[in-house]
Amino acid sequence: MLDTHSHIYLPKFDEDRDAVNQRALEAGVKGIFMPAIDFDSIPQMEKLHHPEINFYKMAGVHPCEVKEEIPGDLEDELLEFCGKDDFYGVGETGLDYYWSTELVEQQKESFRIHCKVAKQVQKPIIIHNRESTEDMLEMIDQEQDGSLTGIWHCFNGSLEEGRRALDLGLHLGIGGVATFKNAGVDKTVAQLPVEKMVLETDAPYLSPTPKRGKRNEPAFMKFTSQKLADIFGMSLEEIDATTTETAERLFKIPTS
Ligand SMILES: [Zn+2]
Structure with missing residues (x-):
């Protein structure tokens, strides 16, 4: 399995990172994609090594970290990192209107710059979206020129929104929310194509x-994977194989 979104580099794992990695491995996780919070995340990511787990770096500025003034060199800085062979995606970026709507225009501008860079380097964008679905999809629609790929991370949209995202060329990141009772995400997911997840x-x-x-x-991904298996009436092995293949294709990593 590939965990396509994990902030495993954060200090929250400093004390027991080896044990966390060991459990990931035992759960079948062979690769972990690390979206950045901001540029300070990158040196933290670079410290991670494991003989049997691949760590994949990404660069970006989380929408909640966007400041009133977008740095003039944001695009250049993103390009510098994301253009490197050992960076696999652009993000995380996106929109978050839950915590604050004060800097909506700045969030949009930052998101637009991330999309531009993603198209330039031909790597997927990792989209954070919270209470901003309409604007997010509209922006992807504007930016989509046939070359933009990406993941709607932590998908929790409606069926219609999910279909629109797929039509716009996005993939859906399925996480813990799909296992929550009452969230209803499982019922929506059931009606969307598993090959895009x-x-x-x-x-x-x-x-x-x-x-x-x-x-x-990362080891807890087995619960989400089991949930997907239940939803689609597939075996765990089939879910692992399908989602791994999709992620490998999207991130352009060698097939396992
Ligand atoms: Zn995240």
Whole structure:
């Protein structure tokens, strides 16, 4: 399995990172994609090594980290990192109107710059979206010239929004929220094509049931993977194979 969204580099894992990695491996996680919060995330990512787990770096500025003034060199800085062979995606970026709508225009501008860079380097964007779905999809629509790929991370949209995202060329990141009772995400997911889905944890956030409320870690992806297997009436092996293949294709990494 590939965890396509994990902030495993954060200090929250400093104390027991080896054990976390070991559990990931035992759960079948062979690769972990690391979206950045901001540029300070990158040196933290570069410290991670494991003989049996591949760590994949990405660069970006999370919408909640966007400041009143967008740095004039944001595009150049993103290009510098994301253009490198050992960077696999652009993000995380996107829009978040839940915490604050004060800097909506700045968030949009930053998101636009990330999209531009993603098209230039031909790597997927990782989209964070919270209470901003309409604007997010509209912006992807504007930016889509046939070459933009990406993941709607932590997908929790409606069926119609999910279909629109797929029509716009996005993939859906399925995380812990799909296991939550009452969230209804599972019912929506059931009506969308599994071939367009990738697994993710968003560790240390959003732990799946039955670990809800605890610090999330890549090993817990097995609960989300089991949920997807139940939803689609597939075996765990089939879900692992399908989602892994999709992620490998999207991130252009060698097939396992
Ligand atoms: Zn994230």
